[in-house]
Amino acid sequence: MTTVPPTGRIHAPAIDTGRAERAPTTDAMYNPALIACLLSAAADAHLKQTSSGMPVALSFIIAPMTLHRLTRQSCQTARFTTHLRTWVERNPLVCVGFPERAQDLVDVVRQGLRFALRHEVLRLSGDVLLPRGRVPVRIPDHPELEDILRTSRLLGRWLAKNDTATVFALMGVKP
Structure with a gap:
């Protein structure tokens, strides 16, 4: 739908990028490069644990x-050494909103995965991710x-100590 302002000029509607209502800090956290880095770190640790x-x-x-x-x-x-099931039982408040948080981040994670694959931070082999060892040259010093x-x-x-279906079930989400 287009709008006609009092000036008589027709304007196309603004494209909703989903970024307008997010705080700048949240926007920085949803950066595809950050998602790529955290997934690369997780994939590297997973690989060392399970080969x-x-x-x-x-x-x-x-x-x-x-x-x-x-x-x-x-x-x-x-x-x-704590089993994921035990952690979930001990931290029920953390898990309460997890399905919604996970759903809200699906597009963000997809963008991060595409970024990681495009920039060779991760490699896809079948349905698994393998680290490429190409983490950015300099990661800024920031405690968070x-x-x-x-x-x-x-x-x-x-x-890595759990199968994927168990992880999804314990966190209350479906693949």
């Missing part, structure tokens, strides 16, 4: 867990960024 690539589907679990501050803090206080990357590495190792 196989990280299932692509886990990207849609790892990103919302890593980018949500409360979830990130809860993950970091858990022991690596370091926290995000540390959590994504932890999740890469931690979720």
Whole structure:
């Protein structure tokens, strides 16, 4: 639909990019390059734990867990040996809004995956992601960024101990 302002000139409607209502900090967190970096860190940790690539589907679990501050803090206080089921039972508040957060980030994660593949940060082999070792030359020193990357590495190792269907079921989402 077009609108005709009082000046008589016809204007096309603005394109909704979904970015207008997001805060600048949130916008920075949803940057495809950041998503690519955190998925690369997770895939690298997953590979070291299992000697196989990280299932692509886990990207849609790892990103919302890593980018949500409360979830990130809860993950970091858990022991690596804690089973995911136990962590979910101990942190019910973190899991309450997870399905909605994960759904809200689907497009963001897809953009991050495309960015990672296009810039050879990750490689796709079948349905698994393999790190290419091409993380950006300089990652800015920022405590929250370091926290995000540390959590994504932890999740890469931690979720490697579970099959993908179990992870999705425990987090209350469907692939």
